[in-house]
Amino acid sequence: MAKFDNNFVDELRMRLSVVDIVGRRVPLVKKGQNYWGCCPFHNEKTPSFAVNEEKGFYHCFGCGEHGDVIDLTAGLFGLSKIEAARKLLNDFGVDQGEIGAKAKAQRALTYEKVSAYAAEQRCVKALSEYRRLLWLWKKELAPKSPEDPLD
Numbered sequence: 633m634a635k636f637d638n639n640f641v642d643e644l645r646m647r648l649s650v651v652d653i654v655g656r657r658v659p660l661v662k663k664g665q666n667y668w669g670c671c672p673f674h675n676e677k678t679p680s681f682a683v684n685e686e687k688g689f690y691h692c693f694g695c696g697e698h699g700d701v702i703d704l705t706a707g708l709f710g711l712s713k714i715e716a717a718r719k720l721l722n723d724f725g726v727d728q729g730e731i732g733a734k735a736k737a738q739r740a741l742t743y744e745k746v747s748a749y750a751a752e753q754r755c756v757k758a759l760s761e762y763r764r765l766l767w768l769w770k771k772e773l774a775p776k777s778p779e780d781p782l783d
Contacts, residue, residue, distance in 0.1 A: 644721070650690060651683050654669070654672070654681075655667075669681050669683070672704075
């Protein structure tokens with residue numbers, strides 16, 4: 633069974649709303665920054681299942697279940713995380729190639745940023761060394777007055 637890379641999984645988590653996916657199984661009510669509902673993993677009468685859209689995770693204060701959209705799908709359908717990711721791809725029509733291409737482009741951009749930062753650091757180091765040498769020249773070798781010879 634093929635394994636998805638972390639960039640792919642992160643992109644899938646960002647594209648799919650945990651509130652939308654949980655909301656298909658359980659009615660949710662927004663209170664503060666969280667959405668609340670009854671837990672789909674156990675029987676309860678009062679809502680103890682919190683879903684945070686901004687952070688992309690859920691947590692049940694009754695049974696302790698927590699995770700993201702992939703964990704939710706895996707738990708509800710008895711699947712492995714890879715099978716759950718595939719199910720989400722199929723159910724929501726997300727193109728795996730599109731996500732993979734975006735992740736590849738993101739890695740290339742990150743590499744360019746790191747390369748540019750390394751070049752900038754080399755320039756800063758060279759400039760610092762140049763300034764140190766100028767200071768040293770001024771302190772020890774520079775003429776003290778306009779009449780002193782330059783040697």
